[in-house]
Amino acid sequence: MKVYFLGTGTSQGIPVIGSQHSVCKSEDKRDHRLRVSVWVEWDEFSYVIDCGPDFRQQMLTSGCQHIDAILFTHEHSDHTAGLDDIRPFFFKQGNIPIYGHERVLKNLERRFDYIFETENRYPGAPGVLPLEVVNNVPIRFGIKSVEPINAMHGDLQVFGYRFDKFAYLTDVKTVDDEEIAKLQNLEVLVINALREEPHGTHFNLQEALDFITIVRPKKAYLTHISHILGFHEEVQKKLPENVFLAYDNLILTI
Numbered sequence: 001m002k003v004y005f006l007g008t009g010t011s012q013g014i015p016v017i018g019s020q021h022s023v024c025k026s027e028d029k030r031d032h033r034l035r036v037s038v039w040v041e042w043d044e045f046s047y048v049i050d051c052g053p054d055f056r057q058q059m060l061t062s063g064c065q066h067i068d069a070i071l072f073t074h075e076h077s078d079h080t081a082g083l084d085d086i087r088p089f090f091f092k093q094g095n096i097p098i099y100g101h102e103r104v105l106k107n108l109e110r111r112f113d114y115i116f117e118t119e120n121r122y123p124g125a126p127g128v129l130p131l132e133v134v135n136n137v138p139i140r141f142g143i144k145s146v147e148p149i150n151a152m153h154g155d156l157q158v159f160g161y162r163f164d165k166f167a168y169l170t171d172v173k174t175v176d177d178e179e180i181a182k183l184q185n186l187e188v189l190v191i192n193a194l195r196e197e198p199h200g201t202h203f204n205l206q207e208a209l210d211f212i213t214i215v216r217p218k219k220a221y222l223t224h225i226s227h228i229l230g231f232h233e234e235v236q237k238k239l240p241e242n243v244f245l246a247y248d249n250l251i252l253t254i
Helices: 055-062 081-091 103-109 177-183 205-215 232-237
Strands: 004-009 037-042 046-048 069-071 096-100 126-130 139-141 145-151 156-165 165-166 188-192 221-222 243-245 251-253
Touching: 037 055, 037 165, 046 139, 046 145, 055 081, 081 096, 096 103, 103 188, 145 177, 177 205, 188 243, 205 221
Parallel strands: 046 069, 069 096, 096 126, 165 188, 188 221, 221 243
Antiparallel strands: 004 037, 004 251, 037 046, 139 145, 145 156, 156 165
C-alpha cells in the first residue's frame, strides 16, 4: 500500500495569505502546506480522502491518473471545496463514487447541486455516486475492508478511516474508547496536531502525542498542521522517535 500526503496544512494552508510569520516565509519546502488530504493506493485501486480547495494542484503534483472514490471525513470547506475539480476524472471514468456521513452528502448536494443533478445536467458538470458511510459498517474496496472510525471535531461528528494496518484521522478533538479499540495493531497512524496551544475543536500537539501513546502504532505521522506549530525541522527534533511530522508529497509504503 502506498500513502501519498497530498496536503498537511490547516484550513488556511501555509503560507497564510498576507502573513508575516516566520514559518510562512520559510524556504524549507516541508513548511509549505496545502490543505489536508491523502491518496491511498494499492494494486489497481486508488482512493483519496478529502477533496479540498487545493485538489487540482495536488492531483497535478502527485501525478494521480485515476481515483476509484473519494472518502470524506466531514463537510468543512478545507476538506470539500475542490469537488468540482473531479471533472477530468469524471470525463474519463464516469460518475465518481463519493463516501461520507449522510449529513455530509446532504451538505455537498446543497452546495454543489449541479453535480448531483440527474436530469438536464450541464454538459461540463461532473457527476458523482453518493454512498453513505455508517459507523461500524466496513466499506469493501476490492479485497480490502475499510473501517470507519467515529470521532468528534468539537461538537461535529467526523469519520476517520482504517485501511488494514494504516489509519487516517484528522480534525479530531475526542475519540471514544470503543473507537480507539478499532485502532489497535497499526503500522502507521496519521493524526492531526494543530499547534502547541489548546484548541476547542482540534488536538494540540500534546493531545496528539497522548493519543498516540494510547493507540501505540509502530509509527505515527502528524498532519493538519498550523504555521503556529513552528518550523518543521525544529518541531521534528522534539518528537518521540516513532512520531514524525508529515509534509506535502511525502510517500509511505506500508
